[in-house]
Amino acid sequence: MSAAEYPGLPAKPGGRWKIWLAIAIIAAITAVTLAPGIGVDFSLDAIVRNWRNGAEKIGQLLVPDWSFFPRTIEPLIETLQMAVIASVIGAIVSVPLSMWAARLTNPNRITRGLVRTILNIVRAVPDLLYAAVLVAMVGVGALPGIIALVLFNVGIVVKLVSEAIESGDPGPGEAARAAGGTQTQINRAALLPDIWPPFINQALYAFELNVRASTVLGLVGAGGLGLLIDAVRTFYRYDQLALIILEILVVVVLIDWASAAMRKRLK
Amino acid sequence: MTRISPETPAGAATAASAPWSIRLRDAVVRYPNGVVGLKKISLDIEAGEMVSIVGLSGSGKSSLIRTINGLVPLSSGTLEVGGHRMDLARGRELRRLRGQIGMIFQGFNLAGRTTVLNNVLVGRLAHTSVPRTLVGAYRQRDRQLAFEALDRVGMLERVYHRAAHLSGGQQQRVAIARALAQEPGIVLADEPVASLDPPTAHAVMGDLRRINRELGITVLVNLHLLDLARGYGTRLIGLRAGEIVYDGPAATATDADFERIYGRPIGDQDLLGGQSAAPTGTPA
Amino acid sequence: MTALNTAPRTVRSAPARAITPPAKPRRPWRTVITVAITLLVVLVFWSVKVDWARTANLPADIARYLWLMFSNPAWDRVPEALWQTWRSVEMAWVGCLLGIVISFPLSFLAARGIGPAPVRLALRGLFSLIRAVPEIVIAIVILSVTGLTPLTGALALAVNGIGTLGKWGYEAIEGVHPGPIEAVKAAGGSRWQTVRWGIWPQAAPEFVSFWLYRFEINVRASAVLGLIGVGGIGDMLTSYTQYREWPTVGALLIVVIIVTIAIDLTSGAIRRRITEGSKARDLA
Structure with a gap:
């Protein structure tokens, strides 16, 4: 393929796979940490439920006592x-x-x-x-x-x-x-x-x-x-x-x- | 001024007042990495001699100097300094003997951030108890010795300066004062002028010669420049690959002798140049 | 002014005359500052509400508790401890990723020469504000919305991570060699082309190293966040400490120590490989 780009072009050095491997490992760990049951639970509905009350509390932060x-x-x-x-x-x-x-x-x-x-x-x-x-x-x-x-x-x-x-x-x-x-x-x-x-x-x-x-x-x-x-x-x-x-x-x-x-x- | 205190019985400080001789027999130095520093060297140096030791780097001259005060241990053979078996000394006895041997280094080895005085007082460590060192309470007599030593090398004015603020030549003089404060029987100098410019180098070599002539202290100097070796030493020892290849009077050593020691023709890079009879005690 | 003419023939004998060194320089300001700081410290020690007399028993007390904790740790709690540790590490991981994703673009905008001045200053102010507030306080603030869940912990760590990673990031960007940047600009590169081809290749290893280091910090911090009830090993540890079940506390501490050290060692090894690898490439 390299020869098609330019005659005499040396092959691209290997080693890119290492980066892809690292990315794959990171993605896998992230998937596990977010998995339901064993991971951090991103329960958005809880946030929605708490939002009214919570937002009001956080609003209080702007008015120190x-x-x-x-x-x-x-x-x-x-x-x-x-x-x-x-x-x-x-x-x-x-x-x-x-x-x-x-x-x-x-x-x-x-x-x-x-x-x-x-x-x-x-x-x-x-x-x-x-x-x-x-x-x-x-x-x-x-x-x-x-x-x-x-x-x-x-x-x-x-x-x-x-x-x-x-x-x-x-x-x-x-x-x-x-x-x-x-x-x-x-x-x-x-x-x-x-x-x-x-x-x-x-x-x-x-x-x-x-x-x-x-x-x-x-x-x-x-x-x-x-x-x-x-x-x-x-x-x-x-x-x-x-x-x-x-x-x-x-x-x-x-x-x-x-x-x-x-x-x-x-x- | 308490000259007689429990720690210093009167006269103890003058006990080792005579200059020391050095006797090496079949001395071998082999480093842990297998490199051989000295190959079976036998050598006698009389008390009061001024010896130049020359050789290329790696010839073993640094090993020889460091062996004499036990910084580098002998692998085999014997070493006597001032009649004491240095090679057998350990712990307190080794430190006591080291206390009688002053050493001067190429890189001066001063603690840059403290005063000249504190650096010279390092020369009194062998005579100072650990608690006194910890709180920095040196005895009056030790301080007096430090002042005298500094006066002798013309650095008394700088006694409270930070060592790092001095020029290279001044730092080496402070280092000489540190060695003198030990009241040594021997002074060892490992390439003392290799980091200095020619006039300063001559001044420092002149200081060493004065120590030898006026105080009678045995002086061993490692050098790689042949005019300095010829000009300042009374005796010349040439080392090559860990062996003594020349031993004779310094003044009459010929260029051919140096070529034998170095194993190559000598050239300008082996000479410092400048006049060798530099004024001594120059105020900085 | 050669001192040697008047000096005694030998330094070894007791000084013939006391040499008067120059007066010791005075540093009034240094004295004032030293005294002021000492007084302040004494005042603080004296005024704090601690019964210092009680501290006499302290070593014995602590030794007793250490014995209670570690003489016979409750090994049967270890599986649960590992599970809770995993919860903590999850918080650390997710918080770290979120922090990276958000801080990454911000650190470029906060770097001199890339972002416009008002944005830069605002971001830098934000970073230092965030860094001044402990993670656990951030967690307390946001838990009113997110509840007592590990997500709260992760978000608190992410917010704090923005502060530290943002700062390290713009410092790394500003620290790169200007040569490649000029080269890209000279070739007609746009601002973002300069970032991509002039800055990023140089800063990338440092960034990755910071990210890993931040993960190490997060692992410790996530254990702490458990104290306010968001789950993880800290939660478990406080409960058993309150019940004074010392053998369990001992087992939990052992788990925390081993896991933390293992993560530190792994992360440290990867960081070393990345920074050394980049050096090797620079030399090639």
């Missing part, structure tokens, strides 16, 4: 407190853990593998699930929320920082080893100074994520704005929910902006 504001102040502050405390504790814990998890700072394969495995497991569980389980363990309040956020934080920061350590310059560490330092001394005196910028950067990034996450932890009883979200949603007070969402937006945007400004200055 400003009088609700005083009651949101305390939970909002608690949300930020949880985020700050978890970020600080998480950052402090992450320094030694990141060093244990990176080859440059921990040549021992066994301890390194152990730390990495534990952190992979810690990272696999979402923060809200931690919070749900911890509330049952230690009771409602800010404490389970803080612990859940610390776990979430450490998972992210250690992964990103240990990767940054791996890609760093081993030279200073070699010099410190040649001068007779122990591994701990090498890490502290020669390698830590160059790790600071990526570390602070990731710690601030984790703080941004924490602020977002801490707003909803209360849904399972872990303190902060989430408790309020849970209360207003039970009564379908979407006008009050609108105010809470607005507050989350403002806080998240402000914190992101401040954190981004700080990260830029550190570069």
